[in-house]
Amino acid sequence: xxxxxxxxxxxxxxxxxxxxxxxxxxxxxxxxxxxxxxxxxxxxxxxxxxxxxxxxxxxxxxxxxxxxxxxxxxxxxxxxxxxxxxxxxxxxxxxxxxxxxxxxxxxxxxxxxxxxxxxxxxxxxxxxxxxxxxxxxxxxxxxxxxxxxxxxxxxxxxxxxxxxxxxxxxxxxxxxxxxxxxxxxxxxxxxxxxxxxxxxxxxxxxxxxxxxxxxxxxxxxxxxxxxxxxxxxxxxxxxxxxxxxxxxxxxxxxxxxxxxxxxxxxxxxxxxxxxxxxxxxxxxxxxxxxxxxxxxxxxxxxxxxxxxxxxxxxxxxxxxxxxxxxxxxxxxxxxxxxxxxxxxxxxxxxxxxxxxxxxxxxxxxxxxxxxxxxxxxxxxxxxxxxxxxxxxxxxxxxxxxxxxxxxxxxxxxxxxxxxxxxxxxxxxxxxxxxxxxxxxxxxxxxxxxxxxxxxxxxxxxxxxxxxx
Numbered sequence: 001x002x003x004x005x006x007x008x009x010x011x012x013x014x015x016x017x018x019x020x021x022x023x024x025x026x027x028x029x030x031x032x033x034x035x036x037x038x039x040x041x042x043x044x045x046x047x048x049x050x051x052x053x054x055x056x057x058x059x060x061x062x063x064x065x066x067x068x069x070x071x072x073x074x075x076x077x078x079x080x081x082x083x084x085x086x087x088x089x090x091x092x093x094x095x096x097x098x099x100x101x102x103x104x105x106x107x108x109x110x111x112x113x114x115x116x117x118x119x120x121x122x123x124x125x126x127x128x129x130x131x132x133x134x135x136x137x138x139x140x141x142x143x144x145x146x147x148x149x150x151x152x153x154x155x156x157x158x159x160x161x162x163x164x165x166x167x168x169x170x171x172x173x174x175x176x177x178x179x180x181x182x183x184x185x186x187x188x189x190x191x192x193x194x195x196x197x198x199x200x201x202x203x204x205x206x207x208x209x210x211x212x213x214x215x216x217x218x219x220x221x222x223x224x225x226x227x228x229x230x231x232x233x234x235x236x237x238x239x240x241x242x243x244x245x246x247x248x249x250x251x252x253x254x255x256x257x258x259x260x261x262x263x264x265x266x267x268x269x270x271x272x273x274x275x276x277x278x279x280x281x282x283x284x285x286x287x288x289x290x291x292x293x294x295x296x297x298x299x300x301x302x303x304x305x306x307x308x309x310x311x312x313x314x315x316x317x318x319x320x321x322x323x324x325x326x327x328x329x330x331x332x333x334x335x336x337x338x339x340x341x342x343x344x345x346x347x348x349x350x351x352x353x354x355x356x357x358x359x360x361x362x363x364x365x366x367x368x369x370x371x372x373x374x375x376x377x378x379x380x381x382x383x384x385x386x387x388x389x390x391x392x393x394x395x396x397x398x399x400x401x402x403x404x405x406x407x408x409x410x411x412x413x414x415x416x417x418x419x420x421x422x423x424x425x426x427x428x429x430x431x432x433x434x435x436x437x438x439x440x441x442x443x444x445x446x447x448x449x450x451x452x453x454x455x456x457x458x459x460x461x462x463x464x465x466x467x468x
Contacts, residue, residue, distance in 0.1 A: 129367075323397065447465060
């Protein structure tokens, strides 16, 4: 290839490969590099897209790029990112841009930004969501860095990203680590979303004795209404598929032990650091932790019987209740995620635009859903909205579904079925709407044993009571 490439990408795992193909398909000339040269060669020779140039050394790769250079890293988060940056820096020139498109921890991105900028280069942390399919056909992209860096890469990102109602699902998020922070929070919400769907499935399976094909039809129906989303859609598809070896539903031959990559945990840790109540996100992480304790759960299932009541009510009525409970819980999970973003904007001095973030999540990403349009509308109507639950639309949804939500959580408890995210979301809602919580007693306890002081309801100041 005689012409210089407009962008380069390092790291040819599945996400990297698909992003390259997406860029090439959209008319961009792309240089590629992988530490394993054989993988680079095999990739370039196997894909149908033109305009992809291989570099078999970093020096050769950098030489393929037009100046100022734009280089996107799609390597494993952590030490690998630092290692590639160290190798790149001596080969680059002032004004060149390095973009980390992996799931890096935002504080690492802030640290790397300072290091790269000190060398006269630009750095950007860009969260990319949508999995393999999204990377190939249009992901959601959440870029953070300087405005100058955004101007350098924005036209490419806004071309290759997903579109929702004709609008690109990519926009400038904010400075230094803001892009990766928003992606982290997206993934925390995703954890909650997935666990809530799993709990709906679990209730139908355990409480109602429904088969996988029966549940597939329920999820298909739900996907035609307010729950319309990528995760509901794929759940219906998963439940309809059969294992070729056994003839059983595919879902029934998969071990109930879930993995995680850390972003959900980071979101929960951040909520604690910021003092933001995000119990549904945290419970989703804990649910994965509990699932991993398979052997101990099997042992406990033999030793710890539950005094439970079998369900004897109207099956269809409970299915309808579960639908309402799922939507209400989902709203609370997103409310928690956006609350984290609100506090982070203040803590890290980012100018986040929450309606625009919701738009970025409307297409391409894993949590894309119809109701994100309502979130964008809510923030467009009131940019200062402190919590989604205070928006009239969401207030109305909760009011409509509240009785169903409570019946579902009660039925699960009486039947000994764990629904930690349904339950925590309801507790979050009930706590948020309660003017007077029992924390007055908690403060009294803290003051009693540790002289931690308290505030009074009837006068300003800080007080200590002589309890003994």
